[in-house]
Amino acid sequence: MSANKNNHAETATPLLSLQSVCKQFGAVSALTNIDLDVYPGEVVALVGDNGAGKSTLIKTIAGAHKPTSGQIFFEGKPVNMEGPSDAIDLGIATVFQDLALCENLDVVSNLFLGQEKGPFALDETEMEVRSWTLLNELAARIPSVRDVVASLSGGQRQTVAIARSLLANPKIIMLDEPTAALGVAQTAEVLNLIDRVKAKGLGVILISHNMQDVRAVADRVVVLRLGKNNGVFTPDSSNEELIGAITGASDNSVTRREQRIKSASSACEV
Amino acid sequence: MSSSTTNKIDSNTPLLDRSDERVNHDSSIGDVVRSFVDRVKSGDLGSLPVVVGLIIIWSIFTAINPVFLSANNLVNLLFDSATVGIIALGIVCVLMLGEIDLSVGSLSGVGSALLGVLWVKQGLALPLAMALSLSFGACVGMAYAYLRTRFGMPSFVATLAGLLALLGFQLFLLGSTGSINLPYSSSLVDFGQLLIMPAWLSHSLALLPGIVFVFRGVQIRNKRMAMRLSAKSLNSILVKAVLMTVALEMIVMYLNQSRGVPWMFGLFLLLVIALNYALTRTKWGRYMFAVGGNVEAARRVGIKVERIYMSAFILCSTLATLGGMLAAARLASASQQAGTGDVNLNAIAAAVIGGTSLFGGRGSAWSALLGIIVIMSIANGLTLLNLSSAHRYMITGAVLAVAVIIDSLARQSRQSHGKA
Numbered sequence: 001m002s003a004n005k006n007n008h009a010e011t012a013t014p015l016l017s018l019q020s021v022c023k024q025f026g027a028v029s030a031l032t033n034i035d036l037d038v039y040p041g042e043v044v045a046l047v048g049d050n051g052a053g054k055s056t057l058i059k060t061i062a063g064a065h066k067p068t069s070g071q072i073f074f075e076g077k078p079v080n081m082e083g084p085s086d087a088i089d090l091g092i093a094t095v096f097q098d099l100a101l102c103e104n105l106d107v108v109s110n111l112f113l114g115q116e117k118g119p120f121a122l123d124e125t126e127m128e129v130r131s132w133t134l135l136n137e138l139a140a141r142i143p144s145v146r147d148v149v150a151s152l153s154g155g156q157r158q159t160v161a162i163a164r165s166l167l168a169n170p171k172i173i174m175l176d177e178p179t180a181a182l183g184v185a186q187t188a189e190v191l192n193l194i195d196r197v198k199a200k201g202l203g204v205i206l207i208s209h210n211m212q213d214v215r216a217v218a219d220r221v222v223v224l225r226l227g228k229n230n231g232v233f234t235p236d237s238s239n240e241e242l243i244g245a246i247t248g249a250s251d252n253s254v255t256r257r258e259q260r261i262k263s264a265s266s267a268c269e270v
Numbered sequence: 271m272s273s274s275t276t277n278k279i280d281s282n283t284p285l286l287d288r289s290d291e292r293v294n295h296d297s298s299i300g301d302v303v304r305s306f307v308d309r310v311k312s313g314d315l316g317s318l319p320v321v322v323g324l325i326i327i328w329s330i331f332t333a334i335n336p337v338f339l340s341a342n343n344l345v346n347l348l349f350d351s352a353t354v355g356i357i358a359l360g361i362v363c364v365l366m367l368g369e370i371d372l373s374v375g376s377l378s379g380v381g382s383a384l385l386g387v388l389w390v391k392q393g394l395a396l397p398l399a400m401a402l403s404l405s406f407g408a409c410v411g412m413a414y415a416y417l418r419t420r421f422g423m424p425s426f427v428a429t430l431a432g433l434l435a436l437l438g439f440q441l442f443l444l445g446s447t448g449s450i451n452l453p454y455s456s457s458l459v460d461f462g463q464l465l466i467m468p469a470w471l472s473h474s475l476a477l478l479p480g481i482v483f484v485f486r487g488v489q490i491r492n493k494r495m496a497m498r499l500s501a502k503s504l505n506s507i508l509v510k511a512v513l514m515t516v517a518l519e520m521i522v523m524y525l526n527q528s529r530g531v532p533w534m535f536g537l538f539l540l541l542v543i544a545l546n547y548a549l550t551r552t553k554w555g556r557y558m559f560a561v562g563g564n565v566e567a568a569r570r571v572g573i574k575v576e577r578i579y580m581s582a583f584i585l586c587s588t589l590a591t592l593g594g595m596l597a598a599a600r601l602a603s604a605s606q607q608a609g610t611g612d613v614n615l616n617a618i619a620a621a622v623i624g625g626t627s628l629f630g631g632r633g634s635a636w637s638a639l640l641g642i643i644v645i646m647s648i649a650n651g652l653t654l655l656n657l658s659s660a661h662r663y664m665i666t667g668a669v670l671a672v673a674v675i676i677d678s679l680a681r682q683s684r685q686s687h688g689k690a
Contacts, residue, residue: 085572088572096570098566099567100564100566100567100570100571101564101567102559102560102563102564102567102568102631103563103564104559104562104563104564104631104632105556105559105560105563109556109559109560113556113560113567113568113571113573114571114572114573115571116553116556119552119553119554120551120552120553121551121552122551122552122553122556125490125493125494125497125499126497128287128499129286129497129498129499132286132287132499133286136286144287145287146287150684151687
């Protein structure tokens with residue numbers, strides 16, 4: 001793990017870096033001293049139980065929440081985001097779980113929604129060409145960009161949503177449970193897509209409850225528990241380790257006793 | 271796709287949008303017909319029900335009374351269609367967002383009453399009186415949009431309240447006399463009752479759509495081919511343009527046997543074309559569809575949803591006021607009866623019958639034109655049969671019910687075919 005990090009440190013500064021970020025809602029500390037680094041061309045998986053603070057963290061990075069304390073750095077520079085549009089301007093794109101596509105519009109219209117070419121005479125040809133090039137780059141299998149989104153499968157819709165977030169040339173993309181509610185083949189398609197986004201040199205933050213998917217694409221797995229960092233793992237760490245960190249099952253009287261004995265014996269040896 | 275980076279066009283590499291072999295593309299006329307049948311089966315009806323309905327209605331009325339299809343009667347039909355059609359055009363805008371305005375009838379009545387009071391009673395200049403009346407309509411639309419976006423008041427309730435309030439305001443404006451006669455010699459009444467395009471002008475205007483169609487078609491075709499997208503064949507563009515031009519010229523020729531094409535209908539057509547352009551070719555139109563389809567998605571991509579609501583309601587109310595003033599011009603009076611009765615439902619029915627969905631996100635400006643011709647054909651035909659308004663209301667109500675049933679069935683079918 002540390003070798004991996006050193007490797008990055010030689011080549012680049014982190015795209016996004018959170019340093020002891022806290023977020024409080026009244027008396028509740030949703031996030032406490034969160035540290036997180038995302039490097040270009042790296043997939044960081046964010047895992048944790050319900051209520052672990054994943055969504056709060058995503059919203060903080062997306063500019064929807066302002067951190068109570070701590071600092072966010074983007075490309076090495078400290079940034080203060082006042083709203084989601086600031087995050088988008090910096091190059092942070094977010095694909096939310098519900099995708100937010102307009103089912104009555106075709107793929108081109110959805111991809112360019114909010115950033116159409118030519119306000120008083122839409123340049124449909126230009127938009128269609130760019131849609132095809134973008135989708136081909138992602139090797140996405142959309143039969144026709146002139147089909148309405150309602151006629152697409154779940155995986156194809158996810159592809160459209162991810163492609164849309166890439167249209168503004170972001171540097172980092174956050175995916176909130178992109179494989180939830182997808183079949184086996186569609187899940188594989190989305191994972192391929194994440195690989196391709198990574199290959200383009202973007203940083204990816206992936207939220208997922210599915211350890212299999214996380215292992216398949218992630219370079220690092222960051223575990224959140226009760227709003228705190230609860231360890232950073234490599235994707236090849238064992239299931240027990242990961243699940244232990246997520247649920248806190250490793251933090252009980254049995255493990256504490258084992259640790260105590262271990263440390264006592266090592267102290268004796270010295 | 272590596273070839274997309276090179277400029278050389280290689281005939282062996284598939285076009286950008288034809289690289290997926292799973293999709294069937296229509297190449298022959300048979301394919302076009304087949305895909306049309308498939309589209310209809312899956313619930314994407316377009317304007318098919320209206321056209322079929324219109325053919326049925328016209329054949330029945332002509333069979334009973336041949337006067338119905340006479341040029342003179344059709345010219346009258348166009349005069350009548352223009353006023354309510356303009357109101358229906360506004361309804362299309364609010365329906366597109368999945369909202370409704372039930373007060374357009376009352377508002378058109380207020381529009382005509384305001385015109386009568388300001389122009390005839392107060393002696394203001396006609397353009398000023400019309401402008402004031404239109405801006406009153408815009409204010410009403412603004413109020414509805416504000417109630418909708420600020421307080422989350424369903425437009426159904428807000429405009430129902432508006433219906434009663436505006437009706438009261440209309441009665442208040444007209445006072446005890448109950449009606450104000452508009453001067454017969456005025457240009458407005460001429461416009462509403464008499465003004466007809468000269469034959470040469472109507473014939474030249476009928477050529478225009480074909481020319482624009484070919485020009486735009488070739489322009490788009492060249493651009494698409496340059497960008498390696500599939501393009502329509504030159505033949506299909508020409509065939510469509512010729513068919514369109516021949517049909518339009520024949521209609522104009524037939525109407526010119528009697529008086530000709532009314533200017534008022536010309537104004538209506540112009541508004542339809544303008545709204546159609548705005549809805550299909552501008553950012554605003556795209557946002558209208560987006561908000562009607564998925565408000566939350568529209569909000570997330572940064573569309574100012576409140577402004578879209580505002581624009582739709584203002585457009586609807588302003589067009590309703592305009593329709594009311596033209597209706598007053600047609601009758602040469604602003605009366606207490608103006609805008610009451612079936613105006614409201616005719617306008618809404620026209621939009622729905624024409625194919626604009628009540629559920630939002632689906633529709634077109636042309637639906638106002640097609641729908642109002644259906645509605646007015648029924649009204650006109652029943653009048654020719656000497657049936658009272660009692661029968662007319664019942665039959666129009668039944669037609670509206672059928673139209674909504676078709677809309678709902680088509681929606682269910684679209685859902686089951688994955689095209690909701």
